Amino acid sequence: MTTTIPLEVVLAAGHRPLDLNNVFVSDPDAPGLVREAERVGYPRTACAWIKGIYALLRRHRVDQVVMVTEGDCSQTHAMMETLRDEGLVLVPFAYPYDRDRERLRHELEKLLRHFGVTWEDAEEIRRELVPLRRKVAQLDAMTWQQGTVTGWENHLYQVSCSDFQGDPSLFGAQVEALLGVARERGARPWRLRVGFVGVPPVYTDLYSFLEEREVLVAYNEVQRQFTMADSLDCDLLEQYARYTYPYDVFGRLADIGREVKRRRLDGVIHYVQAFCFRQIQDQLIRRRVACPVLTLEGDSPGPLEARNRLRLEAFLETLDSRRRVAG
Numbered sequence: 001m002t003t004t005i006p007l008e009v010v011l012a013a014g015h016r017p018l019d020l021n022n023v024f025v026s027d028p029d030a031p032g033l034v035r036e037a038e039r040v041g042y043p044r045t046a047c048a049w050i051k052g053i054y055a056l057l058r059r060h061r062v063d064q065v066v067m068v069t070e071g072d073c074s075q076t077h078a079m080m081e082t083l084r085d086e087g088l089v090l091v092p093f094a095y096p097y098d099r100d101r102e103r104l105r106h107e108l109e110k111l112l113r114h115f116g117v118t119w120e121d122a123e124e125i126r127r128e129l130v131p132l133r134r135k136v137a138q139l140d141a142m143t144w145q146q147g148t149v150t151g152w153e154n155h156l157y158q159v160s161c162s163d164f165q166g167d168p169s170l171f172g173a174q175v176e177a178l179l180g181v182a183r184e185r186g187a188r189p190w191r192l193r194v195g196f197v198g199v200p201p202v203y204t205d206l207y208s209f210l211e212e213r214e215v216l217v218a219y220n221e222v223q224r225q226f227t228m229a230d231s232l233d234c235d236l237l238e239q240y241a242r243y244t245y246p247y248d249v250f251g252r253l254a255d256i257g258r259e260v261k262r263r264r265l266d267g268v269i270h271y272v273q274a275f276c277f278r279q280i281q282d283q284l285i286r287r288r289v290a291c292p293v294l295t296l297e298g299d300s301p302g303p304l305e306a307r308n309r310l311r312l313e314a315f316l317e318t319l320d321s322r323r324r325v326a327g
Contacts, residue, residue, distance in 0.1 A: 002053060002065070002079075003072040004226055005093050006240055007110060008125040010066070012170070013115035018062070019163040024052035025202060030301035031058075045076060047275050048300045050075045058169045059082060066111075070094035072246060074277055091158050095246035104235055119236070126236050129164075132172045135179060136161055137229040142179075143262040144218040147187040150206035151217025152197070153178060158223035160257040186215070192319050193264060195219035197256055198271040199278065199284065202298045209304060213316060218263045221256055230255075251280045260291055266319045267292040269312075274299035292318060 001007070007017040024030055030052060037051035038044060040058075051071060057065065067080050080090055086266045091114055096103035112122065138191040139157055143149040157175060164171040191214035199222055210217060223244050244251040260268065268289055272279045274297055286293045294315040297306055304312070 001068070002076055003068045004243070005066050005068060005196075006111060006122070006124045006236060007163060008129065008236060009108070009111050009115055009117060010122040012125045013047070014116040015063070015229060016166045017163040018166055020025060020053045020056055020065075021200070022163065023170055024049065024056055025200070025204075025301055026303070027052075027056070027325070034300050047073060047075055047273055047312070048285065049073070049273065050079050052301070054079055054082065058086070058252065062088075064089040064091055066091045066093050068093055068095065068246070070246075080198070090118060095240075097248060099241055099247045099251070101237060101241055104241055108237060111119065117217070122236055126239065129168060130173065130232050132164070132168055133161065133229065133232055135172070135175045137176065137225045137232075139178060139182070139228065140224060140227070142182050143216070144193070147190055147216055147218075148182045148185040149178070150207070150211060151212065151220070153182075154217065155196070155200065155207060156225050158220055158227050161226040161228070167278070183248050187277050188216075190216035192216070192266045192316060193218040194319070195221065195254075195256070195263065195265045195268040196271065197268055197289075198219040199273055201271045201296075202273065202301045203304050203308075204301060205303045209309065209312065215316060219259050219265060221252070221259070224259075226257075246292050249284055253284065256289055258278060265291055266323060267294065269293075269315075269316065271294045272297050 001017060001019050004019070010017045022037060026031060027033060033052040033055035035050050036055040042051045042054060064070070065088055067076055067090050069076060069080070084090055093111055094107050096227065112119065136157055140154055143151065143154040157178065193216050194210070196217050196219065208216060225243055225245050227238050228243065231239040234242065244255050267323050268291055270282055270285050270293055272282055272295060282295050285296070294309070294311065
């Protein structure tokens with residue numbers, strides 16, 4: 001998949017789901033994948049994630065790719081056309097911008113027909129996944145309530161809910177193991193609490209950079225949405241209607257506002273990907289979020305550049321000063 005889809009349908013059909021974003025960003029040669037796409041004609045100003053996914057699909061054959069054509073990246077359309085010309089089997093799926101339930105039902109029914117499964121088949125998988133999703137939500141709670149799960153662990157296990165690393169049973173065992181370790185830990189004396197909003201970062205060392213400075217990432221916005229933590233008691237249709245990422249920014253803003261207050265965040269880092277249309281939404285996030293916001297732009301996978309390290313340091317100093325003034 002090119003982003004999170006109703007993977008209950010894929011699992012019900014007996015297939016192994018694979019979120020290509022996770023594969024790309026964890027590839028040891030992720031920058032090489034970007035360069036490979038550019039060598040065959042993708043422009044430098046295309047999104048690095050699109051280029052990485054395209055190059056992955058050239059290197060590794062897959063049975064079929066579910067491409068999210070509405071609600072994710074606008075550059076996906078052009079990538080689909082280049083992939084179709086190379087003979088890949090592509091399955092389009094669209095999240096309706098206005099969150100219209102009937103349109104979303106129509107898209108789900110198309111996906112069900114394509115994979116040859118019924119609503120009840122997919123609902124059965126949804127119910128089976130609820131305990132696992134609850135456990136990942138518990139890890140999230142242990143991050144912001146107790147500080148015993150790090151921001152990196154919070155990110156990694158929540159972002160993995162986009163495909164459960166291809167195997168929900170194995171992933172569930174990993175979650176259970178981390179819960180056991182975290183229960184034995186003492187809470188670290190975190191200096192600051194920040195939130196991370198926007199698409200998951202392309203930087204490989206952002207979380208370690210913050211943790212070395214005793215800064216807890218107590219909220220990962222989009223990653224938390226992958227867990228479906230706010231809709232575990234809903235049916236499949238409503239679960240994906242409540243999922244905020246693919247719809248308008250105002251649903252995301254409402255979620256961010258609640259979590260900033262609930263998690264007592266000192267500030268928010270808004271990550272934006274270079275050449276992504278979502279950069280335009282930054283003005284709304286800065287205007288609507290009730291705490292200091294740092295906008296951090298990234299392009300290709302790799303460590304933080306010196307400029308962004310300095311900007312992060314200055315932002316943390318500002319948050320420290322605000323804390324001292326507040327008493």
